[in-house]
Amino acid sequence: MSEAHTRRKQPDVVRRALLQEAARIAANEGLAAVTIDSVAKAAGVTKGGLFHHFQSKQALIDGVMAEAIALLEEDVERRMEGDPEPYGRFTRAYVDCMFADLEREDARLWAAICASLMADASLRKTWSDWFTARLARHAETDGALEHAIARLAADGVWHASLYGMEAECGPDRNALRGRLIEMTRRPAMSENTSEDR
Amino acid sequence: MSEAHTRRKQPDVVRRALLQEAARIAANEGLAAVTIDSVAKAAGVTKGGLFHHFQSKQALIDGVMAEAIALLEEDVERRMEGDPEPYGRFTRAYVDCMFADLEREDARLWAAICASLMADASLRKTWSDWFTARLARHAETDGALEHAIARLAADGVWHASLYGMEAECGPDRNALRGRLIEMTRRPAMSENTSEDR
DNA sequence: CTAAACATACCATTCGTCCGGTATCTATGA
DNA sequence: TCATAGATACCGGACGAATGGTATGTTTAG
Numbered sequence: 143m144s145e146a147h148t149r150r151k152q153p154d155v156v157r158r159a160l161l162q163e164a165a166r167i168a169a170n171e172g173l174a175a176v177t178i179d180s181v182a183k184a185a186g187v188t189k190g191g192l193f194h195h196f197q198s199k200q201a202l203i204d205g206v207m208a209e210a211i212a213l214l215e216e217d218v219e220r221r222m223e224g225d226p227e228p229y230g231r232f233t234r235a236y237v238d239c240m241f242a243d244l245e246r247e248d249a250r251l252w253a254a255i256c257a258s259l260m261a262d263a264s265l266r267k268t269w270s271d272w273f274t275a276r277l278a279r280h281a282e283t284d285g286a287l288e289h290a291i292a293r294l295a296a297d298g299v300w301h302a303s304l305y306g307m308e309a310e311c312g313p314d315r316n317a318l319r320g321r322l323i324e325m326t327r328r329p330a331m332s333e334n335t336s337e338d339r
Numbered sequence: 340m341s342e343a344h345t346r347r348k349q350p351d352v353v354r355r356a357l358l359q360e361a362a363r364i365a366a367n368e369g370l371a372a373v374t375i376d377s378v379a380k381a382a383g384v385t386k387g388g389l390f391h392h393f394q395s396k397q398a399l400i401d402g403v404m405a406e407a408i409a410l411l412e413e414d415v416e417r418r419m420e421g422d423p424e425p426y427g428r429f430t431r432a433y434v435d436c437m438f439a440d441l442e443r444e445d446a447r448l449w450a451a452i453c454a455s456l457m458a459d460a461s462l463r464k465t466w467s468d469w470f471t472a473r474l475a476r477h478a479e480t481d482g483a484l485e486h487a488i489a490r491l492a493a494d495g496v497w498h499a500s501l502y503g504m505e506a507e508c509g510p511d512r513n514a515l516r517g518r519l520i521e522m523t524r525r526p527a528m529s530e531n532t533s534e535d536r
Numbered sequence: 537c538t539a540a541a542c543a544t545a546c547c548a549t550t551c552g553t554c555c556g557g558t559a560t561c562t563a564t565g566a
Numbered sequence: 567t568c569a570t571a572g573a574t575a576c577c578g579g580a581c582g583a584a585t586g587g588t589a590t591g592t593t594t595a596g
Binding site: 172173174257259261262263266267269270273274277278287290291293294295296297298299301302305306307309310311314317318321322 | 368369370371454456458459460463464466467470471474475484487488490491492493494495496498499502503504506507508511514515518519
């Protein structure tokens with residue numbers, strides 16, 4: 143198996159392939175199937191090649207995590223820019239991202255991240271730190287109880303789809319999404335927080 | 340280490356200890372730390388003792404899963420019996436269970452379940468089947484969109500606490516819980532829920 | 537005594553990591 | 567322009583530690 147040895151060298155391509163394959167394997171075959179060998183083979187290199195790009199397996203996992211967070215950050219940022227209403231802007235962007243992931247292919251990536259989060263305590267802190275910082279930054283516009291509920295429900299939808307439980311999302315997912323977005327808007331009149339439509 | 344060897348034999352006690360320690364280790368040190376040796380040692384027996392009670396590691400995990408589902412089932416059932424209002428009864432019981440788990444010690448058990456769910460596809464189906472059946476049974480009383488949101492948000496809270504993100508639950512968890520329970524009640528007037536099936 | 541409830545020793549496999557070696561790329565200088 | 571020297575990219579096997587599982591011995595309960 144000396145194909146990759148004699149071919150044109152493409153370090154960044156290989157590196158991306160390693161991250162991608164690690165995520166794909168974790169999502170499809172479980173976290174236990176993510177081994178140095180399997181990831182390297184899937185990416186078309188050998189163990190030595192993998193260890194050239196990542197010092198250890200943990201560094202590889204961290205890399206997957208970092209890439210996933212960067213993608214989410216970018217996605218949230220883009221959606222927030224296109225939203226003229228400041229109130230609940232972050233929550234709307236977050237909810238949209240969660241629902242968008244469900245249909246996107248890179249949901250696989252986040253499934254892998256989630257599995258890793260469960261297994262590794264250090265990764266939990268990385269994620270927790272990112273989210274807490276984000277939340278603190280938008281505390282003034284997204285600090286209402288309805289915002290928390292909308293975000294949490296979006297998390298719930300996303301987790302449910304991870305477990306393969308589409309039914310939990312209720313009869314109509316689009317209606318659910320619309321309802322959550324609606325919850326992020328400022329109450330129309332009076333301080334009555336109970337909803338009406 | 341021949342403590343368990345010379346002590347009075349208590350098979351059911353040992354069996355329960357094995358399940359409990361497996362769950363505790365998964366929750367505290369990650370799923371990867373759940374090994375035959377570590378679980379057996381934590382339970383005060385050796386591998387031979389463990390394999391006497393469980394044919395394989397998978398059987399042990401399945402046992403943890405079965406016990407957890409049985410406990411949840413019982414908990415939900417008890418809460419539903421004490422609820423006079425049929426509308427949204429299941430959702431209220433479910434939400435209460437999720438929040439109760441956070442303060443309870445056996446939340447550890449469910450953290451382990453969740454980690455296993457991520458890693459094992461066959462366990463995902465077990466859980467999905469249970470929940471889908473439950474949901475179908477109470478479709479008439481708990482089929483509204485608000486019910487789905489309340490359940491999903493409760494799931495989100497629970498997952499967030501798993502990740503060590505208490506902040507995501509908003510400023511006041513009790514207020515959040517009260518708000519979700521409130522969502523399960525029938526709307527005060529104009530029964531237009533825009534949703535029925 | 538018999539079977540259940542454990543302990544102990546052992547095996548085959550797998551995994552993460554390391555490392556010497558080889559091939560390719562790139563900068564440099566004449 | 568072209569040789570060359572270092573740096574980078576990658577190969578492929580060795581090795582120890584750990585793991586799931588087995589086979590067998592030993593103690594306890596009824």
